[in-house]
Amino acid sequence: MRKAESAFSLFVALLCLGYLFFIWQMDDFGTLNEPGAAFFPGVLGAIGLLVSLRVWMTSLQKTAENKDEKIPRDGLKRFWGYVVASLVFIPVFETLGAYIAIFALVLVLAKILGSKGWVQPVGLAAATSVIAYLLFFLVLEVPLPRGIF
Amino acid sequence: MDVINNLMQGFELALSFNNLTACFIGVLIGTIVGVLPGIGPVGAMALLLPFSYGMDAGTSLILLAGIYYGAMYGGSTTSILINVPGEAASVVTCLDGYQMARKGRAGAALAVAGIGSWVAGTVGVLLLMLFAPPLGRAALAFGPPEYFAISLVGMLLLSNLSGDSFIKSFLVFTVGMMISTIGIDVLTGFNRLSFGVLELTRGIEFLPCAMGLFGMAEVFAIAVEPYDVGEMIKVRFRDLYPNREELKRSIWPIIRGSFIGFPIGLIPGPAAILSSLVSYRVEKGISKTPEIFGKGAIEGVAGPESANNAAAAGAMVPLLALGIPFAPATAVLLGGLMLHGVAPGPTFITGQAQLFWLVVASMYIGNLMLLVLNLPLVGLFASLTKVPPKILIPVVTSIMFIGAYSLNNSLFDIFMLLFFGLLGFIFKYLNYSATPLLVGLVLGPVFEKSLRQGLIMADGSFLFFLQRPISGTLLAVAALILLWTIYSETKKQKRSKILAAAD
Numbered sequence: 055m056r057k058a059e060s061a062f063s064l065f066v067a068l069l070c071l072g073y074l075f076f077i078w079q080m081d082d083f084g085t086l087n088e089p090g091a092a093f094f095p096g097v098l099g100a101i102g103l104l105v106s107l108r109v110w111m112t113s114l115q116k117t118a119e120n121k122d123e124k125i126p127r128d129g130l131k132r133f134w135g136y137v138v139a140s141l142v143f144i145p146v147f148e149t150l151g152a153y154i155a156i157f158a159l160v161l162v163l164a165k166i167l168g169s170k171g172w173v174q175p176v177g178l179a180a181a182t183s184v185i186a187y188l189l190f191f192l193v194l195e196v197p198l199p200r201g202i203f
Numbered sequence: 204m205d206v207i208n209n210l211m212q213g214f215e216l217a218l219s220f221n222n223l224t225a226c227f228i229g230v231l232i233g234t235i236v237g238v239l240p241g242i243g244p245v246g247a248m249a250l251l252l253p254f255s256y257g258m259d260a261g262t263s264l265i266l267l268a269g270i271y272y273g274a275m276y277g278g279s280t281t282s283i284l285i286n287v288p289g290e291a292a293s294v295v296t297c298l299d300g301y302q303m304a305r306k307g308r309a310g311a312a313l314a315v316a317g318i319g320s321w322v323a324g325t326v327g328v329l330l331l332m333l334f335a336p337p338l339g340r341a342a343l344a345f346g347p348p349e350y351f352a353i354s355l356v357g358m359l360l361l362s363n364l365s366g367d368s369f370i371k372s373f374l375v376f377t378v379g380m381m382i383s384t385i386g387i388d389v390l391t392g393f394n395r396l397s398f399g400v401l402e403l404t405r406g407i408e409f410l411p412c413a414m415g416l417f418g419m420a421e422v423f424a425i426a427v428e429p430y431d432v433g434e435m436i437k438v439r440f441r442d443l444y445p446n447r448e449e450l451k452r453s454i455w456p457i458i459r460g461s462f463i464g465f466p467i468g469l470i471p472g473p474a475a476i477l478s479s480l481v482s483y484r485v486e487k488g489i490s491k492t493p494e495i496f497g498k499g500a501i502e503g504v505a506g507p508e509s510a511n512n513a514a515a516a517g518a519m520v521p522l523l524a525l526g527i528p529f530a531p532a533t534a535v536l537l538g539g540l541m542l543h544g545v546a547p548g549p550t551f552i553t554g555q556a557q558l559f560w561l562v563v564a565s566m567y568i569g570n571l572m573l574l575v576l577n578l579p580l581v582g583l584f585a586s587l588t589k590v591p592p593k594i595l596i597p598v599v600t601s602i603m604f605i606g607a608y609s610l611n612n613s614l615f616d617i618f619m620l621l622f623f624g625l626l627g628f629i630f631k632y633l634n635y636s637a638t639p640l641l642v643g644l645v646l647g648p649v650f651e652k653s654l655r656q657g658l659i660m661a662d663g664s665f666l667f668f669l670q671r672p673i674s675g676t677l678l679a680v681a682a683l684i685l686l687w688t689i690y691s692e693t694k695k696q697k698r699s700k701i702l703a704a705a706d
Contacts, residue, residue, distance in 0.1 A: 058632070058633060059633050062629065062633055063374075066374065066378065069378075070381075073381055073396075076396055077395075077396075080393070080395065082391070082393055085663065086658055086663030086664075087658060087659065087661075087662045087663030088658075088659060088663075089654075089655045089658050089659070090391065090393075091388040091390070091391045091393035091395060092393075092395075093655065094384065094650075094651040094654060094655065095381065095384040095395065095396075098377055098380050098381045098384065099381065101377050102374065102377045102378060102381055105370060105373055105374045105377060106374055108370055109370055109371055109374055112370065125427055125632075126427075126428070129426070129427035129428055130427070132426045132427060133423060133426055133427045133628075135426075136422075136423060136426045137423075137621075137625070140600070140604075140621055141621070143604065143617075144614055144617050144618060144621075145614075147604070147608065147614060147617070148614065152605065152608075156601045156604075156605070159597070159600070159601055159604070160597040160598065160600075160601050163596065163597035163600055164593055164594070164597045166426070167426065167429065167592060167593035167596060167597065168429070168593050169593045169594075174594075178594060178597065178598070179597075182597070182598050182601055186601065186602075186605060190254075190605060190609070194254050194257065195257065196253075196254065196605070196609045197609075197612060198605065198608070198609070
């Protein structure tokens with residue numbers, strides 16, 4: 055986990071640096087007896103930067119025994135499939151409508167997670183859509199996008 | 204007498220049809236999420252929160268609290284029957300519970316876990332009832348310096364107790380507070396770090412964050428490594444009775460667990476798991492037969508299961524009396540209260556007395572419901588673990604997306620859910636705890652407001668914070684925690700260097 059950990063802590067350090075840059079541009083630190091809007095974020099950004107650099111240095115010092123834990127290739131495929139399907143779902147949620155989008159999402163996710171054939175995943179997707187309609191639209195009256203309907 | 208009168212009024216309200224239904228649904232969902240691996244109580248509470256808009260504040264709080272303590276019950280079922288903890292607090296129960304099940308005493312282990320949870324839950328509510336009102340009254344005298352000091356102590360304790368390293372948890376807490384500074388500054392109206400994005404001016408809401416860190420992250424983890432649908436040890440209803448010897452051996456561990464769990468619940472951090480661990484250690488330490496622990500000792504089930512339920516009640520004290528949540532679950536409860544325009548804090552117990560006593564009364568009823576629900580239906584709940592991830596996870600994901608969207612009818616919240624889900628997954632992979640981020644996000648505004656107001660009161664002098672008795676004492680405690688942390692971290696580093704050199 056050594057490489058991943060040091061990359062992550064370095065990324066957080068860069069984020070803190072960026073955060074401090076934007077806070078600095080706000081130019082509203084105020085004084086100690088009248089702290090401005092940038093005062094507290096400024097303190098946080100500085101602490102965050104120092105601590106993330108410390109974590110980064112510690113991760114560099116770790117022994118070679120702490121090797122990166124490999125995610126199995128199949129697992130990685132499912133993970134990226136899951137992320138991409140979720141990202142595609144967001145824009146189509148309003149355009150296609152909630153219930154069609156949910157049908158598609160559940161179908162795709164079930165296939166990604168290894169559902170065999172089409173009967174079970176299509177049945178699951180249809181059931182989820184119908185239950186979502188009954189529960190959210192009829193019972194809880196949550197206004198969900200109707201989309202093309 | 205006031206306490207009894209108030210409690211009776213609470214019972215009167217809690218026994219209405221709506222509140223009883225909410226309590227039943229809450230404890231039922233809690234038991235189910237406690238049983239199912241992957242979906243913890245925090246994710247489930249966050250998920251259901253948007254749907255409680257239509258309810259009144261009391262009913263919604265009863266539902267959410269029911270999920271919270273219901274999950275503590277449900278978690279033990281899978282620990283005992285299939286050696287898989289349904290939620291983190293039940294890890295310890297696996298040690299002896301599963302061994303008892305293998306010896307044919309699964310029914311006794313489940314019954315003792317259920318009875319212990321009920322006794323401890325009830326004792327916890329009793330202690331909450333006794334401690335929260337005086338603490339709330341005392342907190343009326345608290346000003347910004349005291350709130351700043353409490354938040355600081357909370358931050359240091361939480362960083363110490365969460366995850367595998369203080370420095371990593373401290374970093375995550377700081378990042379959580381940094382995220383909380385996005386949006387309009389409440390004291391000056393200054394728009395901070397919103398980059399012209401309308402949704403960011405509202406600030407980052409903690410619900411998509413909670414759902415992402417505790418729900419979506421788990422979904423990603425299961426997608427990477429789906430859990431096995433394990434073999435379950437069957438339990439017959441007639442086997443659900445512990446024998447006299449087992450009952451006798453369980454009484455004191457249950458009592459001790461109740462009194463160990465409650466104070467640990469008050470401490471910021473993973474109270475449920477910590478309390479079960481401490482209780483297990485205590486039981487093993489004082490036992491005349493410590494060698495049977497890990498091989499099916501009933502004390503190893505009774506103590507920890509009682510402790511984690513008492514801790515759940517203890518964690519409600521800082522939330523209800525001070526308005527400060529130190530755990531993700533109570534942070535979601537705070538969200539539930541805020542959603543209905545109720546601000547918990549020192550004035551909550553007096554100003555919203557009816558609501559406070561309603562919740563307390565509902566917790567008594569909920570604990571009883573859990574006992575009745577869990578013992579006869581244990582086999583049914585345990586069979587839920589047979590639902591394969593390829594069916595469960597897509598359904599849970601779609602409900603999460605709808606839940607996030609319904610917060611503000613905005614796709615931005617689904618983006619936030621995904622973002623925090625990915626962040627939570629990275630945290631899991633790198634052994635960071637997500638709890639400090641969520642608590643940091645909730646405590647950030649309290650921290651900032653109390654620091655800035657305190658400095659204005661003190662005319663810029665930090666000495667003022669030390670001169671006030673309560674804040675001074677708390678800051679001294681914070682300094683001691685910090686010194687202890689530095690000492691123990693240095694010691695740990697030295698030890699690992701010596702070990703590395705020896706290798």
